[in-house]
Amino acid sequence: MELDNLYQEVILDHYKRPQHKKLSASFDAQVHHINPSCGDEITLNVTLQGDRVENVSWDGVGCSISQASVSILSDLLIGKTLTQAQEISDAFMALMQSKGTEKGDENLLEDAVALAGVSQYPARIKCALLGWMAFKDASVQALSKK
Amino acid sequence: MELDNLYQEVILDHYKRPQHKKLSASFDAQVHHINPSCGDEITLNVTLQGDRVENVSWDGVGCSISQASVSILSDLLIGKTLTQAQEISDAFMALMQSKGTEKGDENLLEDAVALAGVSQYPARIKCALLGWMAFKDASVQALSKK
Amino acid sequence: MPFNAIEVAKDFPILSRTIRDGKRLVYLDSGATSQKPEVVIEAESNFYRLHNAAVHRGAHQLAEEATDAYEGARAIAANFINADVDEVIFTKGATESLNLVAYAMGNAVAGNRFHLTTGDNIVVTEMEHHANLIPWQQLAARTGATLTWLSVTPEGRLDLSNLNQVISEKTKVVALTHQSNVLGTINPLDEINKRAHDVGAVVVLDACQSAPHMPIDVKTLGVDFLTFSGHKAVGPTGVGIFWGRAELLAELPPFLTGGSMIENVTMTTATWAQAPKKFEAGVPNMAQAVGLGAALSYLTKIGMKNIHDHENKLTSILLNKLAEIKNLKVVGPTTTQMRGAAVSFTLGEIHPHDLGQYLDNQGIAVRTGHHCAWPLTRKLGVPATTRASLYLYNTEADIDDLIKGIVGAEKYFG
Amino acid sequence: MPFNAIEVAKDFPILSRTIRDGKRLVYLDSGATSQKPEVVIEAESNFYRLHNAAVHRGAHQLAEEATDAYEGARAIAANFINADVDEVIFTKGATESLNLVAYAMGNAVAGNRFHLTTGDNIVVTEMEHHANLIPWQQLAARTGATLTWLSVTPEGRLDLSNLNQVISEKTKVVALTHQSNVLGTINPLDEINKRAHDVGAVVVLDACQSAPHMPIDVKTLGVDFLTFSGHKAVGPTGVGIFWGRAELLAELPPFLTGGSMIENVTMTTATWAQAPKKFEAGVPNMAQAVGLGAALSYLTKIGMKNIHDHENKLTSILLNKLAEIKNLKVVGPTTTQMRGAAVSFTLGEIHPHDLGQYLDNQGIAVRTGHHCAWPLTRKLGVPATTRASLYLYNTEADIDDLIKGIVGAEKYFG
């Protein structure tokens, strides 16, 4: 297996220049998630506008995969409806579990398809999912507050 | 290994006609010992006269080895001084631990040498020692009461 | 492929060794521990030779492979009892599993459904193995709960006539064996489960003597927790299965604490991962879990129903032949109706230890004593018995040899 | 026979396999789990192939042989740490051992020297593995005792300046690691033992990272209880050693209850066998104990001093080479003075997980993360580190490959 499969250019770019990595002052829900096996941590804010994701911002420490993944997620989900966000999340989850057999739908997942290689490294899947789990948790909480 | 080595005629005789197997009405000490691995139990009474073993009597359930061993012990130790009893017990203990390399001193151990074969069956050594451990315990208790 | 015990026996290397100067090994002590087929021995060895690394912890290839092998074994075990994979926990054996659930209940604080206190009640039966009795005695002592039990009839069956008194509104847990390791009795679970659940108690099943010998489906069995040891199921020593309903495992506090079972840790506090990890502290018995996976795959391939039918047939033959020996008394059911292949008996005045020794001298391995169920054997008035227990690799020839041996012993000690 | 790591490595079959499409395996994760020599793998297999039976329970030849093998392994283990044979208990690993002593203390009733209650105190250190921290947190919570700790200096040493305050007249138990699995630091025991014993406390030593790597003599070490895991000492998974002073084991209540650890049992009460049996409930992890015996014999034959010297030499080389990498920071002592062969470090902004992945791609297995010592890594401000840990089969070539890998990773992620 080629390491470049895992560490695609897009990922290293997002890692070095993470998007939306600054917690917004206001939010509908804030969550803190941990990856107990490696100690990575993330705080993530979500603001909704009706059924639309108005803003996602975050802060945290973690490896390139976890940082890039949440950076990509923020770019991708801001502006989407919750239904679209759900669809994208499900597709991403499925991609992660594909053990390298899928490439991901670029129309739907955009930059996130760059993470397809992670599915071949079982120990890293949790890294890639950390932000997505946090978003899921936060959006449910934000919604329940409305 | 020949089974007859273990089950010598003398042992089967003592097993079928156990000596002193009837608890005396009076005693200086009475003990109850158990072999937890097989469930064998023995109650043993000791009466001392000065430093002499005046009487040993017992009751219990157990295999031929444990029953014969305590029967032989009773025959052997009644009338002996505590010092002699100790010497005999030590010799018997050593015989049991000899892994079949010793035959035992017949002058000292008399019928108990018939148990020499037990030392080749590690799981049975505890059977042969049950009565001897009980005697040791009881004689110490009896002595401490004097 | 029709079941053929003679062919099956060839899978087990130890069965071709000899005993006491050249005698054929007749192994009738599978109730204590079973023998292992070559595939199991090799699964464990291969793990060490090829994939050994700490599971769940490393980001390197060996760790990935080790994790795959370990989690693969969990999936096999789940499939074996028809459980969900996250409901299956690897322990070191049934004794640990039963202590796990008893200690974990002891750790439950007020408000938790497993919390026990004075006024609560624990129910066991008189035919329990020490492993499913003493942990509950200890839990009762620690919490102030009472310990009561279902008794055993002279025929070796559970006496259910006072079921509704023994299991009362106060009962929080009912712990019982699926099959007695002494009597062979298989206990009827439906009535007990119903009563237990009616009063809000959970049922803990000791499946040590059943899971290796018959098909088990936790989705239909009706109990809440279940355990068995790998070493009695043609698996390695040092590994067992503990199963619990997902919603109960979520509420049950952990037992052993340490690495890998945590979510977050500070100097003064810790929170827990979800099951199964919550109950698997430390670097696990990885090679043994993998070996157990191979064992359960092996049994599944042969077919648990085939194994059960084979044992039933042999048990029936054995019971019939034993009935012909005048001084011999079987302790436990004398037909194969709701009974397994552990057959205990007494032989006149001949002490089991002596009988066992004689049989051993013929190459026949049986177990003698109280079989770690001392209260039961005392109750039945037989402080020690001789037990022959059968498994998939036993044959009619083994039974013939046993009968010959018993008759020989009668002469020898007669 | 002079020590030769290249020759030693040939005893370990896994070390000749390749990683990630043909790369040589450079195994630097022995701190997590060690690899196994062929003699250990075969000792376990041979037990199953030739002698498998339930120990201490049967009167048949297999049971005798199994018991001999199992008790023989206990004698080897006793010899390995210079203990009396009845002081050595087989557990499933260090995590179980540490839970054993913590739970057993929790079982002690008033009057027993191990009884803990409100007002009593438990002392740990800030560098403990979760396995030697959470069980004590839990014991404190159960008994009302307080939990205090010795802190760690920025250099990665225990801060003993307030030893006499932390260990006070109220302290009943001091639990600490012999060698940190993160920092490599070896802790000075004499001063701690003395203070603990002066106030009447017992000292529990986590020797997971020391016993496999240096000579251990419990007669001179001065601690009261000690444990290590077999799998880190070239032994099988699923087995560990728990040692305690005879007079303390006699007073310590049992932990797991069940078969084989009893003296007498009724439906409501049980009394205990003497140590070691008191602490070994159930059919033991027999094959693993036998495998561990083979492992400790193997290590003894090579010589623990030789192993320690070899690791020291390699560690020194490694520390020197790491010091030359600009962005690299070793977390823990930077000389081999009172330190072992576990070396953790950070590499600039490159996350350990990424570094580990890069190294893995070169065939180099290291560990990354908090190493189950989260409070320590948080305290040191490095939530995750990369750890290379060495053992008897590692060579200078392994270190060269590691250094090359680190430099390569810097370029890759730079």
Ligand SMILES: Cc1ncc(COP(=O)(O)O)c(C=O)c1O
């Ligand atoms: C210092 C230390 N203590 C305790 C443990 C726990 O050992 P195990 O997981 O084998 O039970 C480990 C290893 O994981 C360790 O390194």
Ligand SMILES: Cc1ncc(COP(=O)(O)O)c(C=O)c1O
């Ligand atoms: C019915 C029953 N329960 C529990 C046990 C305990 O199993 P283990 O000793 O493997 O922990 C056994 C076997 O010894 C058993 O037969």
